Amino acid sequence: MNSLGIGMTSARTRQRMVDRLRDRGIIDERVLEAMAQVPRHLFVDEALAQRAYEDNALPIKFGQTISQPYVVARMTEEVIKSQHAKKVLELGTGSGYQAAVLGQLIDEVFSIERIDKLTRSARRLFIKLGYLNIRCKTGDGFQGWPSEALFDVIICTAAPEKIPFSLLDQLHVGGKMILPVGDNKKQKLVAIVKEPHGYQEEVLGDVIFVPLLQGVVR
Numbered sequence: 001m002n003s004l005g006i007g008m009t010s011a012r013t014r015q016r017m018v019d020r021l022r023d024r025g026i027i028d029e030r031v032l033e034a035m036a037q038v039p040r041h042l043f044v045d046e047a048l049a050q051r052a053y054e055d056n057a058l059p060i061k062f063g064q065t066i067s068q069p070y071v072v073a074r075m076t077e078e079v080i081k082s083q084h085a086k087k088v089l090e091l092g093t094g095s096g097y098q099a100a101v102l103g104q105l106i107d108e109v110f111s112i113e114r115i116d117k118l119t120r121s122a123r124r125l126f127i128k129l130g131y132l133n134i135r136c137k138t139g140d141g142f143q144g145w146p147s148e149a150l151f152d153v154i155i156c157t158a159a160p161e162k163i164p165f166s167l168l169d170q171l172h173v174g175g176k177m178i179l180p181v182g183d184n185k186k187q188k189l190v191a192i193v194k195e196p197h198g199y200q201e202e203v204l205g206d207v208i209f210v211p212l213l214q215g216v217v218r
């Protein structure tokens with residue numbers, strides 16, 4: 001690789017991304033530090049590595065996307081706001097980037113992806129980068145991961161049209177589900193806190209994610 005190539009994917013470039021996140025209002029230093037550590041350029045195709053530290057979503061394989069750094073940072077802030085977020089479930093592993101950022105901060109991260117080839121390449125990266133606390137599998141996120149429940153937080157990085165309330169069964173009371181909800185034109189990021197007899201819903205803002213789809217692709 002030429003020197004420009006190395007420069008564009010260096011720790012310094014990553015630090016500039018972090019500075020921009022801070023300027024945009026990300027205040028949790030733990031999140032900023034985690035994002036300064038994770039080499040995002042390894043989670044995108046080599047041809048796009050030069051653009052990995054721009055604040056944009058980028059295409060990954062199979063028509064999916066790696067989330068925009070700002071959105072990853074916001075969702076991660078929301079996750080660790082939960083006092084005891086020790087065990088987290090992600091739906092939509094994709095490139096594995098969001099899981100890796102969580103892996104820097106959370107004891108145990110579980111992640112489900114419906115496209116088997118994406119699961120496999122994310123798993124290879126987790127091993128290569130030493131994330132022993134991340135487990136991933138191919139499955140339908142709508143089902144959650146019953147054998148590992150209960151979770152402290154469930155984070156969904158693809159948008160269902162309606163809130164899948166059945167997943168609340170896999171959360172501790174006091175636990176939280178963070179997810180985009182809506183169609184391909186309009187989505188809201190919402191946080192749902194499970195209470196002893198119901199739940200509370202908070203709208204966090206407008207977002208756009210790929211859809212959460214049923215079934216797996218082998």
Ligand code: SAH
Binds near residue numbers: 142
């Ligand atoms: N967190 C990812 C974002 C990937 S985009 C990252 O940081 O790169 C969302 C992913 O959700 C896609 O890979 C898509 O295949 C996956 N997905 C969609 N519906 C799903 C479902 N029902 N269960 C699991 N994964 C799903």
